[in-house]
Amino acid sequence: MHATLSRIPVPDLAAGKRVERYLDTLTKPPGSLGRLEALAVQLATLTGADFPRVSPPGVLVFAADHGVAEEGVSAFPQEVTAQMVANFVAGGAAINVFARQIDARLEVIDVGVAGELDGQGVVPAKVRAGTGNMTRVDAMSLDEATRAIEVGIQAADRAITAGCRCLIVGEMGIANTTASSALLAVLSGEPVSRVVGLGTGIDATRLVHKQRVIERAIAARQADPSQPIEVLARLGGLEIAAMAGTYLGAASQRIPVLVDGFIATVAALVACRLSPSARGYMIFGHRSCEPGHDIALRSLDATPLLDLDLRLGEGSGAALAFPLLDAATRMLSEMATFSSAGVAGSDARS
Structure with missing residues (x-):
């Protein structure tokens, strides 16, 4: 047990930040998928992966x-x-x-x-x-x-x-x-x-x-x-x-x-x-x-x-x-970005 306790790493906050920025490039208004977006960031933070997987x-x-x-x-x-x-x-x-x-x-x-x-x-x-x-x-x-x-x-x-x-x-x-x-x-x-x-x-x-x-x-x-x-x-x-x-x-x-x-x-x-x-x-x-x-x-x-x-x-x-976890990861890996889909992004100044 003590060996396991000593091996628990600190969550990767940098991975969470990268995913947070990437979410805003997907073809949706920023934050429009609510807690599902927060879940994607959490999964990235704890796994250290920009495109985390939860299946199987x-x-x-x-x-x-x-x-x-x-x-x-x-x-x-x-x-x-x-x-x-x-x-x-x-x-x-x-x-x-x-x-x-x-x-x-x-x-x-x-x-x-x-x-x-x-x-x-x-x-x-x-x-x-x-x-x-x-x-x-x-x-x-x-x-x-x-x-x-x-x-x-x-x-x-x-x-x-x-x-x-x-x-x-x-x-x-x-x-x-x-x-x-x-x-x-x-x-x-x-x-x-x-x-x-x-x-x-x-x-x-x-x-x-x-x-x-x-x-x-x-x-x-x-x-x-x-x-x-x-x-x-x-x-x-x-x-x-x-x-x-x-x-x-x-x-x-x-x-x-x-x-x-x-x-x-x-x-x-x-x-x-x-x-x-x-x-x-x-x-x-x-x-x-x-x-x-x-x-x-x-x-x-x-x-x-x-x-x-x-x-x-x-x-x-x-x-x-x-x-819901599976949906959060699929959102990251399967949704198109504004750039890849040829869709105009939102103008934060308007």
Whole structure:
């Protein structure tokens, strides 16, 4: 992990400036494509390329279980994690549909599912069989948190070696909104009541219970917010750690990452606390319905591309946003300039 952190380069501001000037030579009024132009500049800045590419994309879905599920914080039983992994492998989940739509390479990684997974199609990288119940014990050890981060770094490396030019990171883990809310409350300093939402669809009574469980866990674990790896180990999840690792691994190779919803953004916050330089390589796909997502986005000074009232996870919202990145790069590489098209440019003096 430390070697990866030391390799994250500074974004190339000069490339962004060159693309900004080039955009004004294309056959359109200056700035008329709005945020798409800003996205093209951002992609140039983080890749260092005047004509960046984001295709083909790679989708990495990390799966793990959470010991805190035994506190009844989710609408679904823990075995759903393994069942949904089987659904990913069979190609029947939302992320499978959206990954096919954008011709993405998809990999499902078991970083901490409680049970053994049958069949082919899952990358085995289990650090441990689910986290501990954070109301009673640390979710994992510092060594386990570091190993889970390394799983994410290695997954990023596999995808990039396979030719992926942009990564989309997703997750599956019953009770992972509980872990994410605990992480966010500690890292942001916000009260638990502001960061906790309905997750996968609990009712109002269970929402109050979920808040109390998180408050108990935070009080019991006493994690130091200035030590992100400690906060991750005491209150986090194995898949959250792996997602953070993927962000760091992608940044170390100048590959953009398209961040999904609430859980993915909390993982991004962890990554940025470990290495602030990683922030420059993140593009935020959508705004989730989870109330804590706005807090996490503000903590990262991030404005997402879409707002579709999504709250599924899996990387689904980021996959839906990917065509905007592709459009931004195609605008640069395929649009004619005023000169090449023989079109008179605007006269700034008129």
